[in-house]
Amino acid sequence: MRDDRDELLDRIVGELKVLPAVPADATARVLARVDAARRGQAPAAEADDDDVIFFPTATDEMQTVPAASRPPSGTPVDAGAGRGGWRRRFVVSIPVAIGYALAATVAGFLIRGAMPRSGGDATVAKEQQTQTDARAVPVTAVSGLTPREYQEAPVAVQFVLDAQRAKRVALVGDFNAWAADSMPLVRDSATGVWSTVVNVTPGRHVYAFVVDGEVWTLDPRAPKTKDADYGTEQSVLIVGLR
Amino acid sequence: MMRIRHLLAASVIAAGGSALEAQTSAGLDSATMNAIAPIIQRARASNLPLDLLYTRARQGQVQRLPASRIEVAVRNYAERLETAQAALAPNPTTPELKAGVDALQTGVPRETLSEMRRAAKEGSLAVPLGILTTLVARGVSVEKASVQVVALLQQGASPAHFIALDQRVQADVLAGRRPDESLDLRLKGIFPNLPQSVNAGDAATLQAGGTKRPR
Numbered sequence A: 001m002r003d004d005r006d007e008l009l010d011r012i013v014g015e016l017k018v019l020p021a022v023p024a025d026a027t028a029r030v031l032a033r034v035d036a037a038r039r040g041q042a043p044a045a046e047a048d049d050d051d052v053i054f055f056p057t058a059t060d061e062m063q064t065v066p067a068a069s070r071p072p073s074g075t076p077v078d079a080g081a082g083r084g085g086w087r088r089r090f091v092v093s094i095p096v097a098i099g100y101a102l103a104a105t106v107a108g109f110l111i112r113g114a115m116p117r118s119g120g121d122a123t124v125a126k127e128q129q130t131q132t133d134a135r136a137v138p139v140t141a142v143s144g145l146t147p148r149e150y151q152e153a154p155v156a157v158q159f160v161l162d163a164q165r166a167k168r169v170a171l172v173g174d175f176n177a178w179a180a181d182s183m184p185l186v187r188d189s190a191t192g193v194w195s196t197v198v199n200v201t202p203g204r205h206v207y208a209f210v211v212d213g214e215v216w217t218l219d220p221r222a223p224k225t226k227d228a229d230y231g232t233e234q235s236v237l238i239v240g241l242r
Numbered sequence B: 001m002m003r004i005r006h007l008l009a010a011s012v013i014a015a016g017g018s019a020l021e022a023q024t025s026a027g028l029d030s031a032t033m034n035a036i037a038p039i040i041q042r043a044r045a046s047n048l049p050l051d052l053l054y055t056r057a058r059q060g061q062v063q064r065l066p067a068s069r070i071e072v073a074v075r076n077y078a079e080r081l082e083t084a085q086a087a088l089a090p091n092p093t094t095p096e097l098k099a100g101v102d103a104l105q106t107g108v109p110r111e112t113l114s115e116m117r118r119a120a121k122e123g124s125l126a127v128p129l130g131i132l133t134t135l136v137a138r139g140v141s142v143e144k145a146s147v148q149v150v151a152l153l154q155q156g157a158s159p160a161h162f163i164a165l166d167q168r169v170q171a172d173v174l175a176g177r178r179p180d181e182s183l184d185l186r187l188k189g190i191f192p193n194l195p196q197s198v199n200a201g202d203a204a205t206l207q208a209g210g211t212k213r214p215r
Helices: A004-017 A026-039 A049-054 A060-064 A085-090 A094-114 A122-136 A139-143 A147-151 B002-014 B019-025 B030-045 B050-062 B067-087 B094-105 B110-120 B126-138 B142-154 B159-174 B179-193 B200-211
Strands: A155-162 A169-173 A193-200 A203-211 A215-217 A224-226 A233-239
Touching: A155 A203, A155 A233, A169 A193, A203 B094, A203 B126, A233 B126, B030 B050, B030 B067, B050 B067, B050 B094, B067 B094, B067 B110, B094 B110, B094 B126, B110 B126, B110 B142, B126 B142, B126 B159, B126 B179, B142 B159, B142 B179, B159 B179
Parallel strands: none
Antiparallel strands: A155 A193, A169 A203, A203 A215, A203 A233, A224 A233
């Protein structure tokens, strides 16, 4: 007697059939290699080109490289080269290699100058690198601006509103003195999305969209705040990645 | 209607206002202009940037709020603007003053603004003040946020550091972490990377000093 569970099992079996085929002796071969590794011996003779089946999702490059010829991590490019495609892929001429080395050295100095000094988790370090880049560039010296003027130079910000049925949309905010007629958004005919790009000085700003000249609309992509004096809500924008 | 606005703008210039002032006041209707006229007069005497006050008035007008309510909002704004101007002296820029007013409105004490001015040296306070306001709005206590923002400035934090901090706190709060706890956590990732970073022990002391008020 078949029921829902039987159908589910049939579907699972069907899904399993599409997985890469694994030889029947695969388990025995893996155990033999582990055992050999534990004894400190070289892989057995059967570790031939077809043992890459244990990387079913690997790239084509990995699948064409015999396991025995793959250099261990940290090995110089030529040191582990053996038979097969690995060596062919990474052979370079000496002049080209010198060029690469010089380029890498220069790049290393440039990157080092932009790296954070120390510490932090990986995510933090990556973000700090971007920030330090901005700080390392002596733009003020080139432009003649004071640090304060440089940090307050306007930044281009894109505003987007998905208002399919709107006939017109305007941007109002403290950066345009809440002038409803000064910053109209343009509708993209393909997507129906309204957008505009505005230069805004760094800092915290509040804004809203005015749809069809009368509907006060908040930006669904931005946090909102309530104005204590007016009692109304506005969207909040923080500008200043410099 | 448009002609009346132009006449009002012309009268602003005639009364001693600048062309910029006339430009920012141009969109205001006569009822609003009349309601805020005494406030504008006092602000001019105090050398406050009038365009910020006109902008505040237009904010109410574009939301079609009554002139009486706009008047109250502009008066409150002018008071905070005067406080911010004194606290951020000397020579605060308009973006700094605007950011200072927002910070004061969220409950940040004026002493914090002065402390930030001393700590920032030549840098702009527009972003640090904006982030301070945002942190408080997110739920970080005013005292903790004030102390830490001043500490960041003292150690040379750039606007990008402040924005990175805010983004991380925002992500943590959205994920359910308490705002104060998130600020403590995220500062540990910022402080060691600052130009004038102190050693780890001092950084920990600074971060533990969340209950102290700025000098």
